[in-house]
Amino acid sequence: MHISEGVLSLQVLSAGGILTAAGLAIGMRKVAPRDIPKIALLTAAFFVASLVHVPIGPSNAHLVLNGLLGVLLGWAAFPAIFIGLVLQAVLFQFGGLTTLGVNTANMAIPGVIFGLIARRFLSIERPYFSAVVSGLCGGLSVLCSALLVALSLALSGDSFTLVAKLIFTAHLPIAAVEALITGFIIRFLLRVRPEMIGCHTGSPDYLKTSTRALFFACALLAFLVPRTAQAHRVSVFAWFDGKTITGKAYYSNGRPASMATLLIKRDGKAQCYRLKTNMQGDFTFRPPGPGRYLLELHAGEGHRANTTVSVAPLARSSSPSTSLGLQHGEQGRAKPAPGEQPEGPGKSALGCCGCGDIRQIINFALEKRLVPISKELETLAIAETRVTLKDVIAGFGYIMGIMGIWAYISSRKRGDS
Amino acid sequence: MGLHFIEEAGRFMTCERMAKGDSLLHEADPRVKVIIAILLSMEVVFLNSLLPLLVALASAVVMLAFTGIERGLLLRRILLINIFVALLWAVIPWSTPGRTVISIGPLNATSSGLLKCxxxxxxxxxxxxxxxxxxxxxxxxxxxxxxxxxxxxxxLVQLFFFSWRYLHVLEEEYTRITRAALLRGFKPGTNILTYRTYANVLGTLFVRGYDRGQRVYWAMACRGFDGTFWLLSHFKLKATDFFLISWSALLSASLLFLDWSSK
Incomplete structure (x- = not known):
């Protein structure tokens, strides 16, 4: 669970430091002077316990127990984990001074959040249910910590991606064992010393809140997970290539939106055009004149996407515009040809016409050149809207953040430590 | 396995062993040492080229030699730290994109990956x-x-101090509980019984820690503890401290200069 010194980037290190400072500030406010010896003793016990090597198959692993500490101490788990890591850094040089912030944040944030949630469900009257909930809390805490470790590595550079994946995978069996052990410890403590957990005695009123909280958590997960993991938005990408508006409609998983309806509205005009994309999701449209065009895609099931394309009057080379002439006039002033006689206005008009031809040719060549670039842009835009692993992890982060805020508020309301 | 752990837990006994000694660094003011340690660590993380890193490593080795700590102990510690680094060496050079330098079978080590490692x-x-x-x-x-x-x-200071103070106590407690389990024929393996036993052992440990914390608090409250951490020793800067300060200032300035100039 430790990240060594000199691995992480400066940004990740400082972000971890800030998070840890905030967590410590909250945690220390929850610690009354009379609790100090108790928390210190539990920190020491946690330190000893984290050196226990538990066999898993042919190998063994040491326990993390951040979820258990979260259940036992709530917010005070933040300073406890911090102190545990400081001791390890000073005594064994595991971790270190600069990574202290990141390591504390990685271990304490999931522990505190899941611990505060699990605390609400613990009751002496339902030891098995309490054990299962706290076991889940222990397992999820380790899993989320591993995820955070992997994330801090992955954010520090692309070369760490594989290491991050390896570390996360290695923590899967550890999380399972941790869940079992945390559950058993809580069952043991409920039997032997229930006041240590400070749990409720299962009044009907409390049961109602716990069910409500569970429902709320499930609803939140149900709401957020599909939205982040599987949601396929529809997007439309279009550009003007001189004569026509060309583009592509696609879903965020990269699939083209075939046979979708496209409504095109011209800015400031009442008329509206309607067309359908082909099987590849492509479409072309010849705009009747310059202006801004709003493209509205309807792909069924409420999938909608908008984009605007502006058609510049300049590019429509069939009618020479005023700006073209002006440019030509400036050019003529700046570069008087030395060998030629100054020419009259009639000749100038002729030159303008020739220039228009040249412009037309240049435009044509340029468009031909630009088509592959536009295609490239299109694929890039598709790649950008696709849901990646990063988005999924970010979704996890949102869930945890919202849960954390909720846990913090609810723990404040109850006014316990 | 269980016995193996008891030996391992005995490490606590030796972990303050490095603090014993009479070298210049042992004598120096701990306030100065804490600040210097934080600043130098941060600076090393910040460094971005090879030459200043080598200089920093050399100066760290010199400082380590100055402390006069037992060589075997030091080597074991440093070797242990490098296990994670070895993991990185096993993965990063082969998975970083860049110019291939060494290739073994289908694996290619790139120069950028090797440099990073x-x-x-x-x-x-x-x-x-x-x-x-x-x-x-x-x-x-x-x-x-x-x-x-x-x-x-x-x-934080009090938590730090008390945790350290009771680490040994709890460790002894833990050794005793484990020994009791072993005497009753406990054999660790990958099964539910093992995990439940470990959970009960740790639960007992937590209960004893909690109870002892309660007793310690009562004992302290009887002696007038009100949350203040009274300081017994006060430090005064000595000549050695000023020497240490100036040396590390010189070191960090030269590291920064080398880093800046080799860019």
Whole structure:
């Protein structure tokens, strides 16, 4: 669970430091002077316990127990984990001074959040249910910590991606064992010393809140997970290539939106055009004149996407515009040809016409050149809207953040430590 | 396995061993050492080219030699730290894109990956050596005093100090419980019984820690404890401290200059 010194980037290190400072500030406010010896003793016990090597198959692993500490101490788990890591850094040089912030944040944030949630469900009257909930809390805490470790590595550079994946995978069996052990410890403590957990005695009123909280958590997960993991938005990408508006409609998983309806509205005009994309999701449209065009895609099931394309009057080379002439006039002033006689206005008009031809040719060549670039842009835009692993992890982060805020508020309301 | 663990837990007995000694670094003011350790570690993380990193490593080795800590102990510690670094060496050179330098079968090591690994190894070892020579040469008691003098929040200092104070007690407790389990024929394996036994052992440990914490608090309350951490020893800067300060200032300035000039 430790990240060594000199691995992480400066940004990740400082972000971890800030998070840890905030967590410590909250945690220390929850610690009354009379609790100090108790928390210190539990920190020491946690330190000893984290050196226990538990066999898993042919190998063994040491326990993390951040979820258990979260259940036992709530917010005070933040300073406890911090102190545990400081001791390890000073005594064994595991971790270190600069990574202290990141390591504390990685271990304490999931522990505190899941611990505060699990605390609400613990009751002496339902030891098995309490054990299962706290076991889940222990397992999820380790899993989320591993995820955070992997994330801090992955954010520090692309070369760490594989290491991050390896570390996360290695923590899967550890999380399972941790869940079992945390559950058993809580069952043991409920039997032997229930006041240590400070749990409720299962009044009907409390049961109602716990069910409500569970429902709320499930609803939140149900709401957020599909939205982040599987949601396929529809997007439309279009550009003007001189004569026509060309583009592509696609879903965020990269699939083209075939046979979708496209409504095109011209800015400031009442008329509206309607067309359908082909099987590849492509479409072309010849705009009747310059202006801004709003493209509205309807792909069924409420999938909608908008984009605007502006058609510049300049590019429509069939009618020479005023700006073209002006440019030509400036050019003529700046570069008087030395060998030629100054020419009259009639000749100038002729030159303008020739220039228009040249412009037309240049435009044509340029468009031909630009088509592959536009295609490239299109694929890039598709790649950008696709849901990646990063988005999924970010979704996890949102869930945890919202849960954390909720846990913090609810723990404040109850006014316990 | 269980016996193996008991031996392992015995490490606590030796972990303040580095704090014993009479070298210049052992004598120095812990406040100065804490600040220097933090600043130098941060600076090493910040360094971005090979030459200053090598200079930093060399100076860390020199400082380590100055402490006069037993060589075997030091080597074991540093070797242990490098296990994670070895993991990085096994993965990063082969998975970083760049110019291929070495190829073994289907695997290609790139120059950028190798360089990255080299940097990490240097940084990690340098910081660890700085920490050993600056922090581990003070006792935890002296360090907590220094932290309190440096205006670290009192709750944290007290937690730090008390945790350390009762680490040994709980470790002994743990050894006793494990021994009891072993005497009753407990054999660890991958099964539910093992995990339940471990859970009960740890649960007992937590209960004993909790009870002892309660008793310690009552005992302290009887003696007038009100949350204040009274300082017994006060530090005064000596000539050695000024020497240490100027040396590390010189070191960090030259590291920064080397880093800046080799860019």
């Amino acid at each position: 080299l940097f990490i190894t240097l940084k990690c070892n340098t910081i660890v050596m700085f920490n050993i020579s600056l922090l581990s040469t003070s006792s935890i008691f002296a360090l907590s005093h220094a932290l309190d003098h440096l205006k670290v929040p009192s709750v």
